[in-house]
Each structure stands twice: as structure tokens, then as C-alpha cells.
Amino acid sequence: MSTPTSTPTAATHENRPSLLVTSPNGRRRARISQLMTGVLLLTVLAALVPLAILLWQVISNGWGPFSWEFLTTVEPLSYRDTGGGYLAGIVGTLYMTGVAALISVPLGLAAAVYLNERPKGRYASVVRFFTDVMTGVPSVFVGLAVYALLVSGSGGLGLGFGTLAGAASLAIIMLPIVVRSSEEMLRLVPADLKQAAFGLGARQWQTTLKVTLPAAAPGLTTGVILAVARGAGETAPLILTALGAREVVLRLTGAPQADIGLLMLDGFRQPFEGGIQRAWAGGFTLILITLGLSIIARALARRSQI
Amino acid sequence: MDHRTAMARDLDHGQPPDGAPDEQAAQQHAPGTEPAHHAVHISIDQVSVRYGAFTAVRDVCFDVPRNAITALIGPSGCGKSTLLRTINRMNDLVPGATTTGAVTYNGEDIYAEGVDPVEVRRRIGMVFQKPNPFPKSIYDNVAFGPRLNGRKRDLDDLVEHSLRRAALWDEVKDKLAQSGLSLSGGQQQRLCIARAIAVDPDVILMDEPCSALDPIATLRIEELMKDMASEYTIVIVTHNMQQAARVSDLTAFFTVDMDNERQERTGVLVEIDDTDTIFTNASDPRTEAYITGRFG
Numbered sequence: 001m002s003t004p005t006s007t008p009t010a011a012t013h014e015n016r017p018s019l020l021v022t023s024p025n026g027r028r029r030a031r032i033s034q035l036m037t038g039v040l041l042l043t044v045l046a047a048l049v050p051l052a053i054l055l056w057q058v059i060s061n062g063w064g065p066f067s068w069e070f071l072t073t074v075e076p077l078s079y080r081d082t083g084g085g086y087l088a089g090i091v092g093t094l095y096m097t098g099v100a101a102l103i104s105v106p107l108g109l110a111a112a113v114y115l116n117e118r119p120k121g122r123y124a125s126v127v128r129f130f131t132d133v134m135t136g137v138p139s140v141f142v143g144l145a146v147y148a149l150l151v152s153g154s155g156g157l158g159l160g161f162g163t164l165a166g167a168a169s170l171a172i173i174m175l176p177i178v179v180r181s182s183e184e185m186l187r188l189v190p191a192d193l194k195q196a197a198f199g200l201g202a203r204q205w206q207t208t209l210k211v212t213l214p215a216a217a218p219g220l221t222t223g224v225i226l227a228v229a230r231g232a233g234e235t236a237p238l239i240l241t242a243l244g245a246r247e248v249v250l251r252l253t254g255a256p257q258a259d260i261g262l263l264m265l266d267g268f269r270q271p272f273e274g275g276i277q278r279a280w281a282g283g284f285t286l287i288l289i290t291l292g293l294s295i296i297a298r299a300l301a302r303r304s305q306i
Numbered sequence: 307m308d309h310r311t312a313m314a315r316d317l318d319h320g321q322p323p324d325g326a327p328d329e330q331a332a333q334q335h336a337p338g339t340e341p342a343h344h345a346v347h348i349s350i351d352q353v354s355v356r357y358g359a360f361t362a363v364r365d366v367c368f369d370v371p372r373n374a375i376t377a378l379i380g381p382s383g384c385g386k387s388t389l390l391r392t393i394n395r396m397n398d399l400v401p402g403a404t405t406t407g408a409v410t411y412n413g414e415d416i417y418a419e420g421v422d423p424v425e426v427r428r429r430i431g432m433v434f435q436k437p438n439p440f441p442k443s444i445y446d447n448v449a450f451g452p453r454l455n456g457r458k459r460d461l462d463d464l465v466e467h468s469l470r471r472a473a474l475w476d477e478v479k480d481k482l483a484q485s486g487l488s489l490s491g492g493q494q495q496r497l498c499i500a501r502a503i504a505v506d507p508d509v510i511l512m513d514e515p516c517s518a519l520d521p522i523a524t525l526r527i528e529e530l531m532k533d534m535a536s537e538y539t540i541v542i543v544t545h546n547m548q549q550a551a552r553v554s555d556l557t558a559f560f561t562v563d564m565d566n567e568r569q570e571r572t573g574v575l576v577e578i579d580d581t582d583t584i585f586t587n588a589s590d591p592r593t594e595a596y597i598t599g600r601f602g
Contacts, residue, residue: 120401192438196498198399200451200505201428210450215441 055287062284065277071285075246079267079275086282088248092163092258093289096242097232099167099252100174104231105224107171108178113208115179116186127179134176142172143237151241161256163249166242170231177230181223185216222301229293233286235261260286347372347509347539348393353407355388355397362388363573366407368558370509375531375540377550377581380560381596385573386543389560390511393541394430395423411509428455430509431502436518437494439486439501444469444478447486447497451505464504472500473530492523496530510534512542516549528553547597550581557584559593 022030070085111131115124146169150159159165189212197207213220238244243256244266260282267279348370355362363385370376370393378386388397395416397403408415416426428451439447448465457464465482469475474496478489486497495515502510512531516524531540531553544550550557558578562571577590588594595601 190438192434192436193440195396195399195434196438196440196501197450199394199396199427199432199434200454200501201424202451202454203424206454210454211440 058280058283058287061280062282062287065281066284067281070278070281074248075263075278076274079270079272082274082277084274084278086260086263086278086285088246088258089260089263089282090285091248091250092166092242092245093232093260093286095250096163096166096170096238096257096259097228099163100170100231101224101228103167103171104174104178104227108175108224108227109182109220111179112182112186113213115183116212117204117208131176131179134172135180138236139169139173139234140236140239143169143240145169146172146237147240159253161241161243162251162253163242163257164253166238166257166259169237169241170234173234173237174227174231177227178224181226182216182220185219185223186212188219189215218300222297225293225297225300229290229297232293233261233290235259235265238262239265345372346370347412348541349408349410350389350393351408351410353389353392353405353409355385355392356404356406357400358402361570361572363560364563366575368575368578370539370541371556372539373535373537374555375535375542375553376556376558376578377554378541378543378558378560379545379547379550379596380573380576381562381601382545383571383573384560384562386558386560387513388573390513390541390543393509393511394427394432396427396432398423428505429507430511431505431507433495433498433502433510433512433515435514437491437498439489439494439497441485441487443483444486444489444497445482448500448504450501455505468500468504469497471503471534472496473526473533474500490523492519492526495519495523495527499527499530499534507538509539509541512540514543514545517545524549547585551585554581557581559584559588559590559596561592561596 067085069083071090072087073083073085074088075086076084111127114121115127118124146165147156149156150165150168151161152158153160193211193215194207197211202210238259238261242259242262244262245256245258246263247258249255249257264279264282264286267275267282270276346369350366350368350370353366354364366385366389378390380386391397392405392409393411393416395405397405405417409417411426411430415421416423416430440450442450445465448468449461452461452464466475466479469478474493477493478484478497481488486494489497495518499510499515516527519527528549531542534540535555542550542554556578557580559576560573561576563574564571576592577584577588579589584593585597588597
């Protein structure tokens with residue numbers, strides 16, 4: 001048995017140095033600690049700088065052309081003209097995001113409930129695998145796939161460009177986010193509560209519907225809103241599905257639908273001041289929408305009781 | 307006294323169980339000759355529980371008398387909670403758990419084919435170690451079980467009755483709409499008891515119901531249990547021997563059986579008897595060693 005020099009004995013315990021005397025390498029450890037704190041702070045700042053620049057750009061350029069008129073009128077016929085707004089795009093984005101949420105939220109919640117209640121179920125690993133893969137699929141490819149399946153007449157359903165096709169592509173992008181965040185939230189529901197329900201003679205579906213889902217509701221809402229915010233900000237999958245429009249479109253199919261991102265794309269591509277100004281304001285609007293949704297989501301998450 | 311006989315199993319429920327031996331037993335004892343609490347309510351016969359290859363508790367046999375408090379005591383890992391959960395088939399919910407042997411309730415095997423575990427749990431309620439009210443109002447907590455069974459109206463009386471029965475009504479009658487989580491630990495546990503009562507079970511299983519409570523809240527629950535024993539059959543698992551001595555009519559002592567060859571620890575029942583006998587004159591030296599604090 002090795003005997004370190006500092007084996008505690010009654011004698012050494014009586015002759016301890018004052019607390020003010022630092023132990024041998026204490027000073028070095030304190031210095032390293034300070035240094036690492038500084039390094040980590042720098043990395044945090046480095047991560048925040050691009051975000052701050054981006055926000056600053058959009059706000060400083062978009063705040064000027066942003067107005068009530070921008071929110072309530074459609075674009076003038078020519079990109080050269082100033083004035084007008086993105087009403088068509090705002091309606092289209094909200095419309096398609098809404099329809100996409102109607103498709104992806106029930107499906108996503110159902111999948112999450114399945115993964116939570118049957119974590120080792122027959123299809124659980126398959127669902128998890130495809131959910132992970134779908135998270136990584138480039139969004140433009142999602143648009144391409146929906147184009148082939150729904151829009152195109154040759155080999156697809158031939159629905160044509162429009163709200164439904166756009167919403168379908170957004171739904172595919174939102175689905176894995178809904179599934180994964182909901183699964184996490186459902187897992188946080190204490191097993192105690194489910195046991196209590198079973199102990200009272202609840203069936204599996206009654207436990208899920210009346211105990212697990214309500215207990216997880218605030219967290220589920222947060223996840224859903226974040227997924228919706230993500231969908232609302234997508235542009236790439238809409239190029240091949242919604243196509244874009246300059247007038248307000250209320251039809252579900254049969255007419256190309258407008259989108260804020262698509263309008264911005266067009267606006268920035270033209271060398272005319274009017275279109276570029278409106279595109280900045282469009283970016284500002286989009287950030288307002290997604291930021292607003294995120295803030296709501298965070299606020300709800302804070303109210304969560306689990 | 308031998309509590310293992312099936313003597314008065316069907317005193318209250320008329321239906322003699324299938325099988326000749328039981329019928330004979332029923333005929334030998336004229337109804338009413340035994341004190342009420344000696345009628346067998348639940349009979350545990352050769353019950354073993356395995357989690358995969360691991361045997362948690364082995365070959366347990368004993369009878370639980372009606373309208374009495376039966377305490378299960380023993381050191382950690384002796385399988386007493388596991389055994390308790392076999393009585394209302396809560397072990398069914400644990401993946402990989404298998405229960406063998408028979409648990410008979412009112413003369414019917416609850417593990418028989420065709421028996422719905424949900425129906426078992428509606429008759430045999432459960433109160434858990436940690437108070438676990440739902441994050442709902444006090445009222446909705448108590449009404450939860452009845453609503454599951456499709457009862458939507460006239461819940462007020464049932465809620466009041468259940469809360470009164472659990473000695474909680476006077477403390478919460480003015481704040482039924484408040485969250486069950488706003489109550490103190492002891493009140494939460496009585497709320498859980500009220501919630502269990504509301505489904506109208508006749509057996510209540512309690513898995514260390516006071517281990518998360520302070521002594522005063524514990525005392526209130528113990529008084530409540532004694533009071534409830536006139537109407538309900540209560541089986542309680544407790545780590546606290548004094549609690550078993552204070553509240554129970556019968557005490558079952560479990561211990562851990564070490565299999566050195568297979569490196570396995572299995573819970574076994576050492577003995578069950580009147581609580582007084584167990585605490586003053588136990589027949590097995592292991593029981594006496596545990597009771598007197600020599601191990602465990």
C-alpha cells in the first residue's frame with residue numbers, strides 16, 4: 001500500500017495552514033480557469049457576430065421601405081416603380097405554412113406518440129432513421145421531389161404549381177422537426193403520471209390522450225411553433241412547387257402561389273431600386289414572422305410545468 | 307393461526323371458485339363463523355416474478371384477509387414492491403417482466419386468460435411511493451378515474467365523498483379548482499388516495515406511501531389507513547418497521563436470498579403472521595434479526 005506524504009492523521013489535521021494560503025498549484029489552476037472562461041466568451045461572441053450583422057443589415061435596410069402600404073398592397077407591375085408591397089407574398093407564405101402545419105403537425109405528433117409509447121416497437125427504428133435522414137435532405141431536393149410527385153403531369157399527379165404543392169414541400173421539411181421535438185417533450189412526462197393513470201384503470205390510449213399529451217402540451221406547442229417558423233422561412237422548396245405569383249392567390253390548386261422569399265428572390269435579381277427596396281422590406285417581414293413565432297414558442301416553453 | 311387456508315374465500319361473493327378442493331373448503335366452513343377480517347380476499351399462490359433472466363421474487367404464497375391491513379416489510383431488493391405490483395397487474399407494464407403462479411381475487415385468478423388487466427386495476431387500486439397527482443385541478447384529479455369509466459355527470463357528490471373519505475375535504479373544499487400540485491406533500495398523497503377511492507375499488511395497494519412525507523403527514527396517512535380498513539382491504543409496502551407495527555393487522559417479512567453460485571439476489575417470503583406475533587415472537591430467526599435491527 002502506498003503511503004502519500006499527506007496521509008491524514010490527527011496530528012496533521014491540527015496543523016492545517018490558514019485558508020488564505022493557496023495550495024501548491026492553486027494559482028496555476030485559477031489562471032487556467034480564467035483563461036478558458038475568456039476563450040469560451042470569445043467563441044460565443046464569434047458565433048453571435050454574424051447573427052448580429054445579419055439582423056442589422058435586414059433591419060437597417062428593411063425598416064425604411066417597410067410600411068403599412070407594404071403589408072397591404074401588391075407589387076406594382078414594374079420593378080422600376082417604388083411603392084407597393086408584398087401582400088401577395090405575405091398571404092401566400094402564411095397560407096402555405098398554415099396548410100403545411102395542418103398536414104405535418106397531426107402526422108408528426110402521431111409519430112412522436114408512437115416512438116414514445118413503443119420505443120422498441122417494430123417500426124420505431126425505421127421511423128427514427130427516416131426522420132433523421134429527412135432532417136438532412138437539402139430543401140431544394142424536397143421541392144424537386146414534390147414537383148415530380150404532385151406538380152408534374154408526367155409521372156406525378158399533375159396538380160400543377162400552387163398552394164397545395166408548396167404546402168406539401170413545407171410539410172415534408174417541418175415533419176421531422178415536429179417528430180423529434182415532440183418525442184423529446186413526451187419523454188419528459190414523468191413515468192409516475194402514466195403509472196398513476198394505469199393504476200386507476202386507464203387504457204393505453206386513455207393514458208396517452210388524457211395524461212401524457214396534456215402534461216406535455218406546452219412543450220409540444222413550442223416544438224410545433226419552432227417547426228412552423230422554420231417552414232415559414234423556407235424558399236428553396238417553393239421554387240419548384242409554388243412557383244410564385246404577384247397577385248393574391250386564394251386557390252388551393254391550379255394557380256401558382258406567391259411567397260415572401262420568392263418575391264425577394266425576384267426583387268433582388270433585378271437591377272432596379274424599387275424592387276430591391278421591397279425585397280429588403282420583405283426580408284424584414286419574414287424575420288418579424290419567424291422571430292415572433294420563436295418568441296411565442298420560448299414564452300410557452302417557460303410556462304411548461306414538467 | 308394459519309392464514310393460508312382458502313376457508314372463507316367466497317363468504318361475501320357467493321360464487322364458489324372452480325375446482326373441487328375449493329368447493330369442499332367452502333362447504334366445511336359455515337358462513338359467518340369466522341371474524342370478518344379473516345375472510346380471504348386475495349390469495350397469492352406460488353408467485354414468482356422474473357425480469358428477463360433475473361428472478362426478482364420467488365415462490366411467494368400467502369393470503370390477504372378482507373378489510374384488514376397487511377404490511378409487507380423487508381430489506382431493499384427483497385421484492386416486496388414487485389410482489390405488490392403483481393396484485394393489480396402493474397408488472398404487466400414493465401417490458402420483459404413475467405409473472406408465474408396465481409393471484410386469486412374473490413376466488414378468481416387475475417392472471418387467467420380473458421381477464422383484462424384494466425378491469426383488475428379498477429377493482430384493486432394503487433397509491434404510489436411519491437405523491438403523483440396529475441397536473442390538473444384537485445377536482446379533475448379525483449374525477450379522472452370515474453370519467454375514464456364514462457361517468458360524465460353527478461361527479462360532484464362522488465368527488466366530495468372521495469375527498470371526505472381521504473380526510474382531505476375540509477382542507478380543499480374551497481379550492482377544488484386549484485392545481486393538485488399546489489398542495490403539500492401529505493395533502494397530495496391524500497389526494498392520490500381520494501383519486502384511487504373514486505374508482506370504487508375494494509382493495510388498495512400502497513407502495514411506501516409515506517416514504518416521501520414528514521412524520522406529521524405520515525401520521526395522518528396512517529390514521530387514514532386504519533380508518534379505511536373497515537371498508538377496504540389494504541396491502542402496504544413499507545420500509546418503516548414501526549409503521550408496519552403501528553398500522554397493520556398482518557405482517558409479511560421478505561428477505562433477499564443470495565445465490566452465490568449464480569450471483570443472483572432473489573426476494574423470498576420468510577413468514578407472515580399477525581403483526582403482534584411477528585414483532586414479539588417471530589418464528590424465523592431471520593425475521594427476529596431484522597426486527598431487532600441486526601441487519602437491513
